């Protein structure tokens with residue numbers, strides 16, 4: 580058995596105050612975050628917020644206006660230095676799959692392995708074909724594969740040379756929803772199996788949540804927050820993150836204690852001290868799963884719209900103040916639009932922002 584070149588895993592990538600731009604105007608501003616061994620990170624944000632630009636800077640295709648990028652403690656880019664893309668040990672997968680049409684699937688996967696001994700190359704290609712579920716496809720050409728199969732080949736090609744880090748720019752956006760749903764967990768499992776650190780760019784939060792251990796939410800070039808999907812959803816640190824992620828509404832509220840606010844839905848107590856001063860006017864984030872239909876509650880609202888979601892109904896409910904909020908109800912509670920229903924609040928942690 581031929582011994583394969585040893586795999587060098589990423590220990591840590593660190594971005595410190597990275598700004599990147601075009602023609603002297605920064606489109607990524609002071610981005611800082613860290614990616615650790617085996618972690619799958621994600622840059623999530625609306626179109627044009629600078630995700631691809633930041634990814635391209637990490638890959639070595641854009642230079643830095645300020646800041647520093649380090650891989651395993653070694654500076655690969657700052658204002659005056661930029662290690663060549665091909666020397667960064669970074670693999671890339673793009674939205675437009677871009678396989679070589681005149682090469683077989685095996686030749687595509689082997690493309691970055693030309694320096695490897697023949698036997699090791701063959702073993703690596705066979706291993707990867709198997710890993711991405713395409714054993715037996717080695718002699719086929721890209722045009723004879725489905726979009727999802729082609730994207731698996733693109734992944735195999737990118738990870739074949741054992742890069743320290745895999746960058747993926749909207750790799751699923753050319754695929755239909757059903758295929759995407761199947762492929763995302765598969766790709767995650769493959770990266771996990773390879774202990775490969777990766778950074779994904781997407782504007783789709785469900786994709787981000789399904790793929791990533793850590794999500795960096797961006798808006799207008801600024802990284803607002805980096806955290807686990809759970810933290811991003813339940814503990815958003817900025818108003819933008821709170822409103823961009825998931826469904827939610829802001830209820831006007833007044834602070835009435837160290838872990839209490841008073842709102843249209845009564846006094847709401849959180850588990851933690853929120854740090855706001857007594858009587859401060861705040862906007863309190865309420866998600867659909869924070870407000871439940873409750874016949875016994877004194878707080879009521881009028882249903883203004885409803886959606887049947889199989890296991891539950893999602894209602895939009897107008898409160899006495901005129902504020903409209905989401906509300907979950909089990910699918911046995913089928914109420915008509917215009918009907919009044921009772922509401923109870925189930926909020927463990929209070930996410931709120933001072934009113935502007």
Ligand SMILES: Nc1ncnc2c1ncn2[C@@H]1O[C@H](COP(=O)(O)OP(=O)(O)OP(=O)(O)O)[C@@H](O)[C@H]1O
Pocket residue numbers: 601606624625626627628629630631632633782
């Ligand atoms: N080569 C370029 N020259 C000048 N401006 C550019 C260039 N590439 C991107 N931009 C601009 O930089 C900003 C950020 O673009 P970028 O592609 O990084 O955003 P994005 O978040 O990846 O968007 P999308 O999700 O639509 O791909 C945009 O305003 C874009 O028009």
